[in-house]
Amino acid sequence: MLFDTHCHLNFKVFDNMVEEVVGAARNNGVNHMVVVGTDERTSFKAVEIAEKYKGIYAAIGVHPHHAYKLNQKIDSVGEFIPTFAKASVGKPASAACPSKSLLDMTKWDRDPFLLDTYFLEKLITSKKVVAIGEVGIDKHEYQKTKYTDYKVDENFVEGQKKLFNEQIKIALQYNKSLIIHNRRAREDVLEILTEVWDKKMEHKTVFHCCEPDKKLLQFAKDHKIFIGINGDVTYYKEKQVFVKNIPLEFLVLETDSPYLMPRLHASFAEVASATKAEQGFGGQAEPLQKPNEPKNIKLINNFIARLVGETEEKIAEVTTNNAKTLFGIFPG
Ligand SMILES: [Zn+2]
Ligand SMILES: [Zn+2]
Numbered sequence: 222m223l224f225d226t227h228c229h230l231n232f233k234v235f236d237n238m239v240e241e242v243v244g245a246a247r248n249n250g251v252n253h254m255v256v257v258g259t260d261e262r263t264s265f266k267a268v269e270i271a272e273k274y275k276g277i278y279a280a281i282g283v284h285p286h287h288a289y290k291l292n293q294k295i296d297s298v299g300e301f302i303p304t305f306a307k308a309s310v311g312k313p314a315s316a317a318c319p320s321k322s323l324l325d326m327t328k329w330d331r332d333p334f335l336l337d338t339y340f341l342e343k344l345i346t347s348k349k350v351v352a353i354g355e356v357g358i359d360k361h362e363y364q365k366t367k368y369t370d371y372k373v374d375e376n377f378v379e380g381q382k383k384l385f386n387e388q389i390k391i392a393l394q395y396n397k398s399l400i401i402h403n404r405r406a407r408e409d410v411l412e413i414l415t416e417v418w419d420k421k422m423e424h425k426t427v428f429h430c431c432e433p434d435k436k437l438l439q440f441a442k443d444h445k446i447f448i449g450i451n452g453d454v455t456y457y458k459e460k461q462v463f464v465k466n467i468p469l470e471f472l473v474l475e476t477d478s479p480y481l482m483p484r485l486h487a488s489f490a491e492v493a494s495a496t497k498a499e500q501g502f503g504g505q506a507e508p509l510q511k512p513n514e515p516k517n518i519k520l521i522n523n524f525i526a527r528l529v530g531e532t533e534e535k536i537a538e539v540t541t542n543n544a545k546t547l548f549g550i551f552p553g
Contacts, residue, residue: 223522223537224253224544225515226449227355227400227429227475230277231256231266234479234512243274246515252276253541254515255548257355257400257429259284261340271349278548280352280400281344282388283337285359285381289368338387345395351548353392354400355429356385358413361404378406382413389417398425398548401446403432411440418444424546430477433463441471447547449475452483452517455524465529469536473544474521479512483520 225246230239246254256271257280258264264281271279344350358381360373392399399422403410423445428437431448441448448471454460464472509517526536545551 222253222541223249223251223518224474224541225251225476225478225518226255226427226447226473226544226547227257227451228254228478228515229257229259229263229480230254230270230478230515231258231263232479239270242514242516243277246518247276249516249519250537251515251518253544253550254278255280255351255400255544257352258282259355260287261337264340264344268344268347268350272347277349278351278550279344279347279349280354280398281341281350282352282354282356282400283341283384284355284402285357285384286363286366287337288380288384289366289371289377335387337384338391341388341391342395345391345397350397351550352398352400353388353395354398354427355402356388356400357402358382358385358406358409359402359404360406360409378409382409385410385413386417389413393417393419393421396421398427400427400429402429403437405432407432407434407437411436414440414444422446425549427473427547429475430481431463433457433459438463438466442468445471447471447473447543449473450521450525451475451477452481452513452521454521454528455483455486461528464525469529469531469539470543472525472536472540473547474518474525474540476513476515476517476521478514478517482509482511482513483517483524485509485520 229235230242235242243254246252253276255278256267258267260283264279267279267281271277341353358378360378362373363371389399391397401410424447426444427447427449428441429449430451431437431441438448440446448467450460450464450467450472451474454464522536522540523533526533529536
């Protein structure tokens with residue numbers, strides 16, 4: 222049995238394919254998946270998918286990338302009101318809120334940044350929601366983005382931090398796990414985590430798509446944070462070295478599908494010699510059919526097993542049990 226701790230079956234590329242993709246995953250032994258939200262729309266969709274399938278769970282959250290729109294000038298209040306409440310713009314706050322007891326309406330006047338997290342408290346009541354995520358800090362300058370004039374500046378990073386902090390609070394308040402996205406922002410992420418750390422977060426937090434970094438690994442070990450490894454380990458040499466240093470008790474697998482397609486090699490010997498020669502593996506890759514899917518957890522599992530010198534069964538068992546601990550899924 223295998224567990225994909227991070228996939229985006231809620232993304233448009235999988236529209237009308239979910240049934241098929243879930244079937245293919247199960248045929249490859251991937252019986253558990255967490256579908257991860259990145260904004261309001263994809264979080265709703267994650268819950269919708271999770272509620273339909275056994276073994277599928279949802280994480281809900283606002284990705285740091287989407288803090289960008291919160292950074293842009295506020296023209297009208299309406300723009301920041303979550304979809305579920307939009308119909309009630311202008312009406313008394315209580316009418317705008319479908320589950321009044323869950324939401325602290327006084328926040329409406331306090332900080333427009335926080336309005337974007339309101340939907341979380343609506344969705345969090347679903348039994349299939351196991352985590353808040355993906356949330357964190359991302360300083361990468363994306364070339365492809367829906368935001369015009371996108372640029373990573375101090376103001377944007379401040380907005381990301383605020384959003385991250387708020388969502389950690391919600392995870393703690395509702396006793397949910399936390400999926401952390403970090404890209405080129407190690408210091409900021411570790412600073413925030415150090416500030417807000419609560420023992421409750423031990424074994425309930427994951428550095429998803431973890432950068433191969435000693436400091437992150439040490440922090441993870443000290444705070445009992447899981448490390449998510451995905452398909453780029455099949456061609457990213459530094460990550461291969463990194464994986465060998467992760468104690469198995471902290472390792473979980475993820476595809477981050479539709480992204481990060483693993484690459485296949487003719488044989489593992491080929492990979493090993495390429496590693497020794499400090500070459501990339503791109504040239505030897507066999508193309509897999511896009512998009513990346515949860516079924517490819519099997520390839521990642523088997524690749525890691527050979528890399529660290531354990532059996533495929535052992536890695537599957539350990540990482541699945543770790544993932545169940547991470548998301549509090551027992552029995553199952
Ligand atoms: Zn991510
Ligand atoms: Zn993701």
